[in-house]
Amino acid sequence: MTQIALLNGEVITVNSKNEVYEACLIEENKIAAVGTTEEIKKLITTSAKVIDLHGRSVLPGLIDAHMHLFLYGSTLMHLNCKDPAINSIEELLHKLAEIVEKTKNGQVIRVFGFNELMVQEQRYPTIQELDNLTQEHPIVITRTCGHIGMVNSAALQLAEIDSATPDPQGGTIEKDSNGKLTGRLIENAFLQFNQHVTYSDEELFNALTKAQEQLFAHGITSVHDAGGFDENSFRIMQIASNKKLIKTRIYAMIGSLNDCENFTKNMLTAGVITHTGNDFFKIGPAKLFTDGSSTGPTIATREPYTSDDNNYGYLMYSEEELYSIFSLAHQKGYQLTVHAQGDKAIEQYLNVIERLLNEYPREDHRHRVEHLGVCPPDLQEKAKALNVIPILNPSFPYEFGESYIRNYGERTHYMYAARDLLNHGIITAAGSDAPITTVNPFVGIYTAVTRLTREHTAFGQDQKVSLMDAIRMYTYNAAYASFDETAKGSIEVGKLADLVILNTSLLNCPMEEIPQVNVDLTMLDGEIVYANKSKIGV
Structure with a gap:
């Protein structure tokens, strides 16, 4: 022994x-x-x-309750604008020019982590600047939020997008005042575009391997994967786990970054139920996106943004549409979850859960909500009444806090409202949403306890939690969110x-x-x- x-x-x-x-x-x-x-x-x-x-301290293996394994691994393989050296459009274009010279014609060039607020020019690169670099390589620049992209003409042609292409529901193919494409794709327009720039199996396996190296180095032994690129990446994740090519314990949400609705519907039709699997790979909740990015900003809010009186963000579905998709899944025993950042999106989802539980009561359903960004007291109380599990992102205010204050004003006092939720007795877990923010859980723990941004700006100080509460969000509570609290999440015999x-x-x-x-x-x-x-x- x-x-x-x-x-x-x-x-x-x-x-x-x-x-x-x-x-x-x-x-x-x-x-x-x-x-x-x-x-x-x-x-x-x-x-x-x-x-x-x-x-020294010993902790239970840390659990990241919301991250994107493939997307995170991909950022470790490609140019990443979170590199402090890329502090201007000029430097980004210089780096891209070097990559173009080394890349075979027709091969997609990918860039991650771009934030227009973090470069000297305070803007996106233009389609003309990208086209000047190459007409032979599709260039795809993913904003730090993952919900907005900047692409060149070769990429638009690959996706068969032109000035006559209509905007999808919940998205925008941006055009200038003359009706010409700017290359910027917002929300569903970008998520649907990504179906045309898929990865090879070799690239997907490589992304998982690179991601796992970083997870283990940060003490993370389990992840709740919040969606890969498509059906193929979901398949590769299962193969890699089954063959022990990766050892990280995975709770895989039924959802994807590209065409999430159809992927989720197809998986539900296949009949693979939540928690099917073993200690290393289990099927998680059925997931949909209901609104946009907190930093875009594109989240769906009840009141307009503090920074823009005409902007209420993007809502991806009507309440009836969301109910229609989730009704059968709830009846068949699936755990449910959504990406919901704004109070309008959160309210819509909670209304659907309330209706489902009234019509089809279920014990211990553990339906979740990912992010739960702007969540005022009335929605906190409703989440408590429905026994919904919030998955917060404590690192978001650390990296994006100043932009939140600018865009949402006083609403930041109940953004990622950990203290209020715990006071209500709601089991609340935490995730990084990597690569949107750092995978480092200790940055999240620090921010949950201090509610300070990277620039040391106070952010919703009433929502500070104790150090033990913060640790619990990354351990026991995260295990509870995946029905695994009897097996992991704490250091106890057995x-x-x-x-x-x-x-x-x-x-x-x-x-x-x-x-x-x-x-x-x-x-x-x-x-x-x-x-x-x-x-x-x-």
């Missing part, structure tokens, strides 16, 4: 009492004991591997041995240093999958 003993540390169990112990023992792939160092020493055999923690050793004591770490906390070891299913060898000695 394989034993690993972790001694002389700070074992943050995240159990019902938030108990902290000195040590724990792993046998095979399960947690066998927790207690004092002396208690654990009495249980170990001579062949046990012993790791002296020297006061649970899976998914653990993380940090480089410091988290409970004694100065708050301002939490974003710089590093992982020394990540254990998944009793196996060490990442280790800083100089710190751990493995």
